[in-house]
Amino acid sequence: MNKKLIFTLVAASLSTSAFAEGINLSPVVVTATRSAQNSFDLPVSIDVVDQRSIKEGQLQMTLSESLIRVPGITAQNRNQQAQDPQLSTRGFGSRSSFGVRGIRLYVDGIPLTMPDGQGQPGIVDLSAIKSIEVMRGPFSSLYGNSSGGVIQMISQDAPKTPEVGASLMYGSYGTRREVLNAGGTEGIFEYN
Secondary structure (H helix, E strand, O other), X not given: XXXXXXXXXXXXXHHHHHHHHOOOOOOOEEOOOOOOXXXXXXXXXXXXXXXXXXXXXXXXXXXXXHHOOOOOEEEEOOOOOOOOOEEEEOOEOOOXXXXXXXXXXXXXXXXXXXXXXXXXXXXXXXXXXXXXXXXXXXXXXXXOOOOOEEEEEEEOOOOOOOEEEEEEEEOHHHOEEEEEEEEEEEOOEEEO
């Protein structure tokens, strides 16, 4: 009986290691620690929402559309553009009646959070965002006090040649979104 069990365990471990060698996963590089690192090398609870998840099938009106799939984040849309969505993570921000409190918001390293801890993500154009990095837990204190989490939005890179584009979205109840964008590189300056 013991020989059968040992043989089964050895066979299972060999098949698991052979299966694991055939899987190629691309690394996820995050910059929430202020230097680009592989997410698997960090002892941090962090997730990255890529550009495809931000844009495809989304109106790109509020941050709650993109963050609804991130574990540990509660993103409630107010369905009213006059108020920001309510974001909370691990209890921080859950008692805020409007806006974001206790969660640090950044766009390309520039803080959107006021010194009192209140932030307003509604001023960010999500069509210009390349990725969103969400850090939860105690390591978010690297960004200052009263930070229950950090949401870092990273803008798209400027194109090498000048480009102009537009997009239109229409929905029920008179919902519409119109975007006109221009971007390019001029010497050492990049613009979007």
